[in-house]
Amino acid sequence: MSAAKHDFAKAAAKALDDRESRAILDRAIFHIDVLRQRSVKAMPDFAERRARAVAVREKTLARLPELLETLEARVTAAGGRVHYAEDAAQAAATVTDILTAAGAKLVVKGKSMVSEEIGLNDALAAAGIEAVETDLGEYIIQLAGQRPSHILAPALHVSKEQVSALFQEKLGRTSADIPEMTRIARDSLREKFLAADAGITGCNIAVARTGTVTVLENEGNIRFSASCPPVHVALMTLEKVVETLADAAAILDILPPSATGQTLPVHLSFFTGARRDGERDGPREMHLVVVDNGRSAVLADPVLRDILRCIRCGACLNVCPVYQAVGGHAYGSVYPGPMGSVLSSVLAGGEGDPRQPFACTHCAACAGACPAGIDHPALLQELRRRLAATEPDPAARAFAALARHPWLFDGLAAVARTVDPRLTKTAALAPDSPVGRFLRGRRFPGLARPFARRFRKMGQGGKS
Amino acid sequence: MNACAKMAILGRLRAAVEGVGPAGFPRPAPAQGLRRAGAGAADFAVFAGALTALGPTFELARTPDEARAAVAGAVARHEVRTAVAWDHPDLAAVGAVAVIEGAGASVLSPDDLPGRACPSLAAVDMGITGVAYALGATGSLILTAGPSMPRSAALVPRLHLALVARSRLLPDLPALCDRLAGGPMPSAVNCVTGVSSTGDIEFVYVRGVHGPLAVHVIGLDWL
Amino acid sequence: MDAFLFIPCLVAHVMPQVGEATARVLARAGVTPRLPDGQTCCGQFAYKRGLPEAVRPLARRFVEIFEDAPAVVGPSGSCVAMVRRYPELFDADDPFRRRAGRVAAKTYELGEYLVDVLGCPDLGARLPLRATLHASCQTTRVLGVGGHTERLLAGVADLILTPLPHPERCCGFGGGFSVDYPELSQAILDKKIEDILAADVAAVIAAEPSCLLNIGSALARRGAAVRTLHLAEVLAGEAA
Ligand code: SF4
Numbered sequence: 002m003s004a005a006k007h008d009f010a011k012a013a014a015k016a017l018d019d020r021e022s023r024a025i026l027d028r029a030i031f032h033i034d035v036l037r038q039r040s041v042k043a044m045p046d047f048a049e050r051r052a053r054a055v056a057v058r059e060k061t062l063a064r065l066p067e068l069l070e071t072l073e074a075r076v077t078a079a080g081g082r083v084h085y086a087e088d089a090a091q092a093a094a095t096v097t098d099i100l101t102a103a104g105a106k107l108v109v110k111g112k113s114m115v116s117e118e119i120g121l122n123d124a125l126a127a128a129g130i131e132a133v134e135t136d137l138g139e140y141i142i143q144l145a146g147q148r149p150s151h152i153l154a155p156a157l158h159v160s161k162e163q164v165s166a167l168f169q170e171k172l173g174r175t176s177a178d179i180p181e182m183t184r185i186a187r188d189s190l191r192e193k194f195l196a197a198d199a200g201i202t203g204c205n206i207a208v209a210r211t212g213t214v215t216v217l218e219n220e221g222n223i224r225f226s227a228s229c230p231p232v233h234v235a236l237m238t239l240e241k242v243v244e245t246l247a248d249a250a251a252i253l254d255i256l257p258p259s260a261t262g263q264t265l266p267v268h269l270s271f272f273t274g275a276r277r278d279g280e281r282d283g284p285r286e287m288h289l290v291v292v293d294n295g296r297s298a299v300l301a302d303p304v305l306r307d308i309l310r311c312i313r314c315g316a317c318l319n320v321c322p323v324y325q326a327v328g329g330h331a332y333g334s335v336y337p338g339p340m341g342s343v344l345s346s347v348l349a350g351g352e353g354d355p356r357q358p359f360a361c362t363h364c365a366a367c368a369g370a371c372p373a374g375i376d377h378p379a380l381l382q383e384l385r386r387r388l389a390a391t392e393p394d395p396a397a398r399a400f401a402a403l404a405r406h407p408w409l410f411d412g413l414a415a416v417a418r419t420v421d422p423r424l425t426k427t428a429a430l431a432p433d434s435p436v437g438r439f440l441r442g443r444r445f446p447g448l449a450r451p452f453a454r455r456f457r458k459m460g461q462g463g464k465s
Numbered sequence: 466m467n468a469c470a471k472m473a474i475l476g477r478l479r480a481a482v483e484g485v486g487p488a489g490f491p492r493p494a495p496a497q498g499l500r501r502a503g504a505g506a507a508d509f510a511v512f513a514g515a516l517t518a519l520g521p522t523f524e525l526a527r528t529p530d531e532a533r534a535a536v537a538g539a540v541a542r543h544e545v546r547t548a549v550a551w552d553h554p555d556l557a558a559v560g561a562v563a564v565i566e567g568a569g570a571s572v573l574s575p576d577d578l579p580g581r582a583c584p585s586l587a588a589v590d591m592g593i594t595g596v597a598y599a600l601g602a603t604g605s606l607i608l609t610a611g612p613s614m615p616r617s618a619a620l621v622p623r624l625h626l627a628l629v630a631r632s633r634l635l636p637d638l639p640a641l642c643d644r645l646a647g648g649p650m651p652s653a654v655n656c657v658t659g660v661s662s663t664g665d666i667e668f669v670y671v672r673g674v675h676g677p678l679a680v681h682v683i684g685l686d687w688l
Numbered sequence: 689m690d691a692f693l694f695i696p697c698l699v700a701h702v703m704p705q706v707g708e709a710t711a712r713v714l715a716r717a718g719v720t721p722r723l724p725d726g727q728t729c730c731g732q733f734a735y736k737r738g739l740p741e742a743v744r745p746l747a748r749r750f751v752e753i754f755e756d757a758p759a760v761v762g763p764s765g766s767c768v769a770m771v772r773r774y775p776e777l778f779d780a781d782d783p784f785r786r787r788a789g790r791v792a793a794k795t796y797e798l799g800e801y802l803v804d805v806l807g808c809p810d811l812g813a814r815l816p817l818r819a820t821l822h823a824s825c826q827t828t829r830v831l832g833v834g835g836h837t838e839r840l841l842a843g844v845a846d847l848i849l850t851p852l853p854h855p856e857r858c859c860g861f862g863g864g865f866s867v868d869y870p871e872l873s874q875a876i877l878d879k880k881i882e883d884i885l886a887a888d889v890a891a892v893i894a895a896e897p898s899c900l901l902n903i904g905s906a907l908a909r910r911g912a913a914v915r916t917l918h919l920a921e922v923l924a925g926e927a928a
Pocket residue numbers: 259310311312313314315316317318340367370371372373374375
């Protein structure tokens with residue numbers, strides 16, 4: 002959150018130069034999307050499932066305040082505590098305070114994008130608390146001192162050779178073999194799980210009626226983080242609540258297939274409050290931190306509010322040509338890709354490039370893949386409209402003004418056709434003009450004698 | 466807790482949902498019923514098919530004797546020397562603890578566990594549990610926590626042995642949600658589908674990350 | 689039966705042959721193409737730059753030009769999609785909203801018109817050519833008529849179609865996007881070009897002129913021996 006705004010164009014150009022990462026990215030994204038497509042195709046009722054999930058998201062958003070209050074009451078009744086945080090700083094401070102009060106020194110973390118959003122690791126480090134990321138991808142990213150590049154597969158951009166070198170450097174043990182590297186990570190993380198004073202997890206869905214935090218994962222690290230340490234802190238953004246378990250089931254119907262191509266992930270866990278009387282394990286303290294960070298304001302926005310339907314499946318990232326080309330880091334924000342281009346624009350803190358909504362080809366692949374029925378191009382279009390209101394954009398305005406006068410429009414085309422039919426002179430003279438920029442790497446076929454004149458010669462149909 | 470934050474946030478949310486303008490809540494959409502639980506009777510053939518495709522192994526025991534033999538076989542095959550067992554009626558019906566001890570392994574009961582159970586199970590070879598339910602369509606084991614059913618038993622040891630009585634089979638996830646909604650939620654419900662796995666390094670699928678490295682399920686056909 | 693030709697500015701001034709082919713295909717299908725005066729640009733460029741208010745006068749012009757048409761047919765998915773959005777540019781009580789709605793409802797992408805309105809007539813098209821189809825985003829996902837393009841191409845005699853590995857992957861044009869982010873646009877385009885070259889074909893077909901301009905200008909720059917053909921040109925059998 003530096004003062005200088007992130008420049009996506011520059012970061013993207015830099016990412017494009019990194020051929021090695023691009024090749025890995027390409028393979029990984031292609032792979033993950035093939036899994037999604039296969040699983041969606043294998044579900045004959047996917048369209049119905051999607052419609053049901055969208056309906057659940059919609060009715061939930063319409064009742065958010067009431068559902069959050071029910072959630073709080075139920076979590077409290079189950080021995081947990083609910084905290085609200087207005088913004089990133091307050092959320093990070095809340096978690097830090099909980100951990101400090103519990104005397105926690107070592108914390109294990111399950112993968113949570115909210116934790117990234119609120120900059121939790123930095124806050125914990127400042128408070129002298131060691132936080133260990135336990136999702137294998139996040140663990141790799143943490144060891145490498147990087148940020149996630151995908152909301153589901155954070156280390157998607159890292160090659161196995163890089164992981165191998167990283168393990169050697171940081172853990173003093175390595176292998177060239179992926180299963181063996183996974184085993185090394187298992188061993189070193191297991192020590193942390195067993196010794197940790199607290200576990201921090203995200204929350205995919207919170208069920209108001211039962212006070213339940215629902216999390217999905219394949220590795221089992223979240224289950225460990227929420228089961229073994231004496232304190233469990235779950236982070237959720239406020240739109241993650243639904244009313245009933247049946248509503249949760251409607252979302253579970255579409256989330257794993259869209260995310261990883263699975264019917265269900267290996268671990269689907271429902272945690273309700275703290276350890277009960279007589280139980281031998283489970284956290285003695287359970288905290289649920291509800292983070293706003295700009296979302297309540299988005300709810301009042303009749304167009305952009307649809308982004309709150311997002312269930313973080315990552316499908317829109319995987320199908321986005323821009324994301325495919327540059328990967329997540331170029332966005333300079335926690336959430337990349339189509340959902341990130343919208344969300345970053347509306348979250349408090351304003352990370353990323355404010356002009357991000359323009360970095361989109363309007364191909365609509367995201368909307369086609371989104372199981373939550375979000376029409377990203379429409380939302381980005383609205384953001385463009387709001388941004389454009391503050392920008393001069395003389396080229397677009399001039400072109401539109403010109404198009405109001407056919408004689409001028411056609412006349413100028415005729416002039417250009419005689420003076421510079423292939424626009425090469427224009428491009429050479431003004432390499433940074435729209436024409437010059439477009440013609441980098443392209444050869445314009447040339448302006449031609451206009452269709453209207455040819456049509457009259459065709460001798461079929463006349464003027465109407 | 467920060468009461469100011471709560472009031473401010475809920476206040477904004479209320480204003481948003483109550484301030485109905487032309488684009489009020491919810492967006493017009495056709496009414497949607499929920500997906501109903503699968504009608505098909507869940508049977509062990511379907512369950513085992515889904516289960517074994519994801520890594521766990523399965524054996525069907527038609528009688529208590531077959532079940533005892535299956536438990537003893539698993540203990541021998543996996544070279545189990547120490548185990549932790551849930552206090553669960555399906556285990557009692559088989560007499561599982563006696564079988565394991567008879568096979569030469571020592572068995573911890575939930576009452577033996579200290580206040581921090583997980584570290585004490587780090588060196589235990591096997592956790593044997595029953596299930597609350599099992600889902601036929603996905604091969605999922607539904608484990609619910611309780612005083613005699615510690616969560617760590619199915620999580621920390623390297624082998625998870627689960628006994629699934631036929632009466633506990635449900636068709637699918639919606640059926641499970643129906644059942645769970647019918648009573649108070651346990652402190653933890655774990656729906657485990659397969660063996661823990663990852664694809665975080667170059668999308669190479671690796672099984673056995675943080676949970677048990679092996680999961681073996683014995684179906685109790687008569688129960 | 690008559691249909692009014694909706695000729696996008698790109699077709700009018702850069703690829704008039706696409707307009708001619710469109711007129712010829714309609715004539716072959718028994719429809720008389722008519723060209724109303726005064727067409728310029730549908731406003732898509734300004735719209736996607738976030739300037740709907742700059743598009744409004746163009747939408748009004750369009751409505752006035754095409755209001756009396758029995759049907760409006762254009763060889764561009766993206767421009768037709770723009771016209772479909774015209775009504776929402778006007779307030780609910782602006783009479784232009786209803787007028788724009790009526791015009792939008794009778795405006796068709798060429799393939800859409802041929803299949804949905806004319807019932808996929810036999811055009812007798814023949815084109816001995818190995819080609820591939822770039823299923824452009826605006827035709828497939830935005831208008832939802834990608835299947836129409838495929839159906840029409842399937843009826844072309846002697847045309848051998850080799851599918852691309854990712855036919856619906858964007859070509860990276862995106863109007864202002866290619867100007868704002870030239871390197872990124874090129875990188876996305878490069879993947880498309882690689883797919884096309886790997887397909888080992890003599891031509892790439894699309895129902896969207898802007899994709900053809902984008903792809904064609906990159907192929908030309910590389911000196912590749914692959915032509916770009918609009919759906920209309922293929923159906924008109926002109927490339928023979
Ligand atoms: S916007 Fe849609 S596709 Fe993208 S992550 Fe969210 S739910 Fe998935």
